[in-house]
Amino acid sequence: MTPGRGKLYIVGIGPGHPDLMTVAAQKAIAESRYIIGNATYLDQIQSLLADQTIITSSMGKEVARASEALELASGKDIVSIISGGDAGIYGMAGIVLEIADKTDMDVEIVVVPGVTAANAAASILGSPITGDFAVISLSDLLTPWEDIERRLSSAAAADFVIALYNPKSRGRNTNFIRAIEIIRKQRQGSVPVGIVKDAFRDGESAVLTTLEDVLDFDDFVDMHAIIIIGNSESKLSGSRIITPRGYHRKYEY
Secondary structure, three states: OOOOOEEEEEEEOEOOOHHHOOHHHHHHHHHOOEEEEEHHHHHHOHHHOOOOEEEEEOOOOHHHHHHHHHHHHHOOOEEEEEEOEOOOOOOOHHHHHHHHHHHOOOEEEEEEOOOOHHHHHHHHHEEOOOOOEEEEEOOOOOOOHHHHHHHHHHHHHOOOEEEEEOOOEOOEOOHHHHHHHHHHOOOOOOOEEEEEEOOOOOOOEEEEEEOOOHHHHHHHOOOOEEEEEOOOOOEEEOOEEEOOOOHHHOOOO
16 A cells, blocks of 8 residues: 555455455455445455454445545545445446546555356356357446347347346336347347356356246346346257357367
8 A cells, every 4th residue: 555545445256255256355355444335245255354344335325335435545544345246347346436536535446356247157057158248237227228228139139148137126127028028039039048046155046048938937037146148159058058169160079
């Protein structure tokens, strides 16, 4: 840390299991005097917390949480603000850096990467991503639904593997159905689909299905689920989805 300046770590803790956190993330937490985060994520790193001052926040309080973390760090302390998955993918890095840019606080900010949900889910499903893929959140709290529709249609038409985040909540219980209907216009029903809930956490579960049948599992899908939709080359192989990288077009094996 630069003498006379505070330091704020924006820490991505991965899917929630300490074994899947980076060493850098664990060191940042150990070094910090203050730890601030959503209660759900703080519970996931409970074993790493010791003598730090813990500040618990809740969903929907991201702006207040980011402002408080910056204010604490501006007092020349070391602070970690906790983000699930990777802090830069639907995480806290964006809002923290936006506020810091507007307020011009003299704070050293370090973004610590983590395993994002798409990576965690993909590893459970086999190798569904492998090549080019698109990540799209179905939450229209901050993004207009018209923009989400356009992105879904474009990604499907371009034959990207698609990972869907935030597919469904009590207040948004039709967005997942609407998204699948959009993708079906561009994809064959036989395309494999994987749904993973609570990846690498207690209660982990996964479903393998197809685009034609995925809405049979609508009741299974919630905010803890990640959906990965294959492309035209993806295939089911036993209990796994494989999306070829392209080696079969160049090599014999």
